[in-house]
Amino acid sequence: MTSANINNAMLSYIQDSPTPFHAVKGLQDKLHAKGFERLCEGATWNLQANGRYYVTRNDSAIIAFKVGNQNSLKNGVAIAGAHTDSPCLKVKPNPEIIEKNYLQLAVEVYGGALLSPWFDRDLSLAGRVDYRTNHGELSSALINFEKPIAFIPSLAIHLDRTANEGRKINPQTEMAPIVLQLIDGEKRTLDDLIHHQLIAQKHLDVQKVLSHELLFYDVQPPNVIGFDQQFIAGARLDNLISCYVICEALCNSKDGETSLIVCNDHEEVGSASIVGAQGPFLRSVLERLTGSSPPEEFSRFMHKSLMLSVDNAHGVHPNFVNKHDKNHGPILNKGPVVKLNANQRYATSGFSHAVFSSLCERVGVPYQSFVMRSDMGCGSTIGPITSAEVGVKTVDVGVATFGMHSVRELAGSSDIHLMAKVITEFFSSREWL
Secondary structure (H helix, E strand, O other): OOOHHHHHHHHHHOOOOOOOOHHHHHHHHHHOOOOEOOOOOOOOOOOOOEEEEEEEEEEOOEEEEEOOOOOOHHOOOOEEEEEEOOEEEOOOOEEEEEEEOOEEEEEEEOOOOHHHHHHHOEEEEEEEEEEEEEEOOEEEEEEEOEEEEEEEEOOHHOOOOOOOOOOOOOOOOOOEEEEEOOOOOOOHHHHHHHHHHHHHHOOEEEEEEEEEEEEEEEEEEEEOOOOOOOOEEEEEHHHHHHHHHHHHHHOOOOOOOOOEEEOOOOOOOOOOOOOOOOOOHHHHHHHHHHHHOOOOHHHHHHHEEEEEEEEEEOOOOOOOOOHOOOOOOOOOOOOOOOEEOOOOOOOOHHHHHHHHHHHHHHHHOEEEEEEEOOOOOOOHHHHHHHHHOOOOEEEEEEEEEEOOOOOOOOEEHHHHHHHHHHHHHHOOOOOOO
């Protein structure tokens, strides 16, 4: 697949994935089209050599894998991991606020979001809804209003002359989106709006909405931009770029060796959940994949394995070059970034760094390194958590981006193809053995 083709396909995936639930649904559809068989966690698995499989949990995390040939387990497993969630505004359970006849929806800030970019944008709402059917059964459905239905207007400069001097944003009192202007005495609830949308999406059996996990998102689609089309701008580039790329690489890699991708949820809030990297999802699948009861067998298997933790990296912002270590400033469109941290916020070791560098050189892909300034802290990834949970050697890598955790981010249009090329080779070889 050419750089332009993979970019266009990825942008369509991002546009159709406003929430982790939709992101996983998009990956399922792609995997199914490539011949992967869906497994149920609660059923007995009968895995076959050279088989292709995937399994989901909570509709927001997914693991897909190729079993390889009869002897492939002796070479361990090549793992690539990413996460499906992004910082955003999540609707509270009882969200209705009415002020001056404007209906607003109260929100919580999910993850470490940049708040100011959420103002003055056309917003919509998507997520998962659980409801009782007309037959008294519990059911759930993905929901996406798609059209612009909400707006968070800024306060006019005339009413706050200090707005450009670093005003602090209060998420409790200043971030509730406006969704309706009510007529005097009119009563509308979010459950009413959800019910109507479910009917519009052909879920005709809804008796009562029982709960919802709904996220606001910017409706502006992602685009390839710049005079020479060198950049990709869009929401949720962190980390849906990685989810798409590792899935693409798994589908296109050579068969014969055992390879696996894991896309966890809840990375942006610490990973401590049933679908997070600190939860048991990956280990349980690996144990079933190996079929090894003695702990020694599993340990030997993991000793021969390697993981790529794929999560976006901070590119050097040209307006803020002093925020980076002078010798470790990733540039957009200059290839994958290897991330290192002495305090183990990233899981890269000297060995795993060398393996990834060797893979890049083998397929002719340039690569870079990132280390945070010594007087600044850095974020983390699923890498250190997964490495500690299952005992797998790991390297943290990612595509360089600007505006991480903004409602709209920027990446290099060449880097997606370069990263996919390296990860495809990673799945097809056993460079580290």
